[in-house]
Amino acid sequence: MKLESRVAIVTGAGGGLGRSHALLLARYGAKVVVNDMDEAAAKRVADEIAAAGGEAIPVAASVTDEARVAAMIEGVMSTWGRVDILINNAGILRDKTFAKMSLADFRLVMDVHLMGSVICTKAVWEIMRQQQYGRIVMTTSSSGLYGNFGQSNYGAAKMALVGFMQTLALEGEKYNVRVNCLAPTAATQMTHGVLAEEALQRLDPRLVSPALLPLVSEQAPTRAIVCAGAGHFARAHVTLTKGRYVGGSADAGERVIELWDEIGDRTDEIVPAYGFQQAERELASSGYSAPATKR
Incomplete structure (x- = not known):
């Protein structure tokens, strides 16, 4: 070189x-x-x-x-x-x-x-x-x-x-x-x-x-x-686990505690190509399918 x-x-x-x-x-x-x-x-x-x-x-x-x-x-x-x-x-x-x-x-x-x-x-x-x-x-x-x-x-x-x-x-x-x-x-x-x-x-x-x-x-x-x-x-690498959808119910915080190990399971983790990829995946898990950003 x-x-x-x-x-x-x-x-x-x-x-x-x-x-x-x-x-x-x-x-x-x-x-x-x-x-x-x-x-x-x-x-x-x-x-x-x-x-x-x-x-x-x-x-x-x-x-x-x-x-x-x-x-x-x-x-x-x-x-x-x-x-x-x-x-x-x-x-x-x-x-x-x-x-x-x-x-x-x-x-x-x-x-x-x-x-x-x-x-x-x-x-x-x-x-x-x-x-x-x-x-x-x-x-x-x-x-x-x-x-x-x-x-x-x-x-x-x-x-x-x-x-x-x-x-x-x-x-x-x-x-x-x-x-x-x-x-x-x-x-x-x-x-x-x-x-x-x-x-x-x-x-x-x-x-x-x-x-x-x-x-x-x-x-x-x-x-x-x-x-x-x-x-x-x-x-x-800065990675992101697959995670779990919990939703916004009154006991959501307790559910996060309950699913803590699953949320942190590194199987199928990814290296996001850009920061908004996190938001896109979170929105997709909630059933939202439109683009996450206006750009």
Whole structure:
């Protein structure tokens, strides 16, 4: 697979997972924008890419700074004339139990992970639509998909990115803009102190980055959630069980309790193609057969 004609932006690429992503994309021929808040770190990675024969430019900017992000995209367009790939990787941790967590720390993590990804994506969205090509990867996490103790802020932000991806994938489909999620497990600045030292030794970020290739290729899927770590790769899905029609009688709540196991039976569960598929199925079970939406 070659990416010679492609321009990629990787946020938070001054070290760890972002650096690994940037190096891999450059190795496959992409021109890479190495974004990081640390100017020296971004330059080191860009120089590393150049030394290996690739093309890269470092850009120091916080993903939460709309003006700096806009200037970054303006610079990329001036230099290379297009943006094909955006890897929303930048992030921080502020781990504490919810009881001990300040609202400031909750808001900060949401701002960096969620709003940082929104700001960067918004900055390239119209470019990708106009050029009829785009590949966007959101960085989600098992903390969002399944929960992790002490990470309510991080988990909320990471699951929000899944919802963001689901809708953008639908809106970008006719413009050949494909949007996916990567849920990595890697030894980075963010995971030191969270994972055991022996585990960290097996979790080299380079063992995650290959998961990017199918997500940024010409044949990329859309709405995929890929989980990667220690050289292992898996897919996660948000599913919907077949359920049971209960109706609206006075004892409906008691009936839901009574049928709880049946309602949750995962036999014949589906991955809905869009959110309103839930409503359509619910209405169909009640005997309603007209379209669920006006669109």
